[in-house]
Amino acid sequence: MRQFLRDSGHLIRPAVILLAGLGIFLAVRTAFIPKAFGEYGHYDPAALERIRARSVSYAGQDQCVLCHDEQAKARAAGKHAHVACEACHGPQASHALADDPSAHKPPLPDVANLCRRCHEKDAAKPKGFPQVVTAEHSGGALCNTCHQPHNPHL
Amino acid sequence: MDITRRDLFAAGGKLLILASVGATLEQITGAAPPSEAYQAAEHWWGMIIDIDKCIGCGNCVRACSNENKVPKGYFRTWVERYEVNEGTHPEEVQPHVESPEGGINGFPPSTREDLKSFFVPKLCNHCAESPCVQVCPVGATFISPDGVVLVDQNYCLGCRYCIQACPYGCRYLHPETNTADKCTLCYHRITKGLTTACCENCPTGARLLVDFKNPKDPVHELLRANKLQVLKPYMATRAKVFYKDLDGSVR
Numbered sequence: 001m002r003q004f005l006r007d008s009g010h011l012i013r014p015a016v017i018l019l020a021g022l023g024i025f026l027a028v029r030t031a032f033i034p035k036a037f038g039e040y041g042h043y044d045p046a047a048l049e050r051i052r053a054r055s056v057s058y059a060g061q062d063q064c065v066l067c068h069d070e071q072a073k074a075r076a077a078g079k080h081a082h083v084a085c086e087a088c089h090g091p092q093a094s095h096a097l098a099d100d101p102s103a104h105k106p107p108l109p110d111v112a113n114l115c116r117r118c119h120e121k122d123a124a125k126p127k128g129f130p131q132v133v134t135a136e137h138s139g140g141a142l143c144n145t146c147h148q149p150h151n152p153h154l
Numbered sequence: 155m156d157i158t159r160r161d162l163f164a165a166g167g168k169l170l171i172l173a174s175v176g177a178t179l180e181q182i183t184g185a186a187p188p189s190e191a192y193q194a195a196e197h198w199w200g201m202i203i204d205i206d207k208c209i210g211c212g213n214c215v216r217a218c219s220n221e222n223k224v225p226k227g228y229f230r231t232w233v234e235r236y237e238v239n240e241g242t243h244p245e246e247v248q249p250h251v252e253s254p255e256g257g258i259n260g261f262p263p264s265t266r267e268d269l270k271s272f273f274v275p276k277l278c279n280h281c282a283e284s285p286c287v288q289v290c291p292v293g294a295t296f297i298s299p300d301g302v303v304l305v306d307q308n309y310c311l312g313c314r315y316c317i318q319a320c321p322y323g324c325r326y327l328h329p330e331t332n333t334a335d336k337c338t339l340c341y342h343r344i345t346k347g348l349t350t351a352c353c354e355n356c357p358t359g360a361r362l363l364v365d366f367k368n369p370k371d372p373v374h375e376l377l378r379a380n381k382l383q384v385l386k387p388y389m390a391t392r393a394k395v396f397y398k399d400l401d402g403s404v405r
Contacts, residue, residue, distance in 0.1 A: 037293075040296075040298075040299050041293075041296055041297070042293040042296065043293045043294070043295075043296035043306060043309070044293070044306055044308070044309065047296075047304065047306035047308065047309070048194070048298055048304070048341075050306075050307075050308075051304055051338060051341050051342060052192075052341060052342050052345050052346075053342065054222075054342040055342070056221070056342065056343055056346070056348065057220050057221045057351070058217060058220070058221055058343075058348075058351050058354050058355065060348045060349070060354060061354070080357075082357075082358075082359055083357040084354050084355055084357075086217075086354065086355060087213050087217075087354075087355040087356070087357050090220070091217075091220045091221065116260075117211045117212060117213075117259070117260040118209055118211045118213075118357055120260075120263050121263055121265075122209075122210065122261060122263045122264050123264045123265055123266050123267050123269070123271050124210060124235050124236075124237070124261070124264055124271035124272050124273055125209045125210065125273075126206055126207065126208075126209065129209055129358070133263075
């Protein structure tokens with residue numbers, strides 16, 4: 001036995017080092033790779049929860065009409081019925097989801113640019129879509145001097 | 155005590171019955187109650203874009219930018235204006251494509267009534283066989299169980315392979331985090347029952363978020379009643395953003 005150990009010592013020592021290395025590798029691997037990794041595919045499923053946890057800026061149509069009944073009715077009666085509130089008023093989650101919405105009063109939209117983005121005449125726009133050359137149409141007057149934006153028909 | 159073969163079978167049979175009753179009981183009592191929480195396996199998200207409704211207002215680009223805090227000068231969705239001259243030899247036709255600032259402030263008015271012109275909104279196509287996912291060396295980008303291509307910022311090395319692999323140019327390297335970034339199809343919204351920021355804010359309904367696994371979703375009727383196309387079908391990416399009335403010149 002002693003003879004065997006002496007003769008194969010040069011094999012046993014690297015084998016021990018190799019096994020120890022393998023052990024350290026496996027320990028580090030288990031420590032760093034999340035348990036659920038690979039549950040659905042080659043990725044960490046916890047990432048799904050992390051991405052889901054991001055906050056919302058646009059509260060969504062349904063939130064607005066909970067309180068703003070009058071505007072919702074006016075809008076539903078006109079051509080802008082399918083334009084969401086936040087499409088013009090901007091992201092309002094901080095207003096709609098706040099404990100005290102009046103503390104986060106949204107600013108009024110910038111009418112000079114807002115209407116023009118959709119309704120300025122452009123050859124690429126669908127032919128049936130209402131478009132005007134603003135300079136000729138109103139002579140510089142703001143759109144809301146004549147049109148009521150929630151129901152723009154005169 | 156002698157055990158005959160008969161005894162053995164009898165005892166084995168009783169044990170088997172007991173075990174199966176136990177297992178069934180455990181299935182009945184131990185099964186998780188049906189939860190109201192979001193079930194990813196019950197959805198398969200995509201989008202339908204109606205070219206003939208897009209007015210190039212850039213609302214989608216602004217909404218996406220606000221919702222996802224997209225860094226200035228980078229876009230998860232953008233709008234292109236195509237101007238196609240059909241008058242000359244068809245093989246020489248190169249459409250003129252422009253997208254100033256991704257169309258975030260709309261477009262300068264065009265008066266070229268002699269050209270065929272239209273707007274094309276673009277975003278990640280959330281391909282079912284997505285090339286960007288295939289090239290990621292570390293499993294940082296993946297297709298979620300509900301069919302959304304996402305990036306795990308904690309795993310991304312910023313090697314940019316996926317940015318090169320995307321045939322649609324939908325990815326960029328985020329200048330602050332130095333990780334790949336892209337449209338998440340507003341995963342944080344659609345999993346809460348909201349629609350995406352771009353669909354919410356599209357004034358003409360040119361964009362529609364669809365769920366292919368929901369039998370009541372209008373997508374099934376739309377797919378049946380219309381001629382729909384995906385971008386670059388020859389790339390065999392099985393893109394899930396479908397375009398209605400798409401012109402052949404769009405790349």
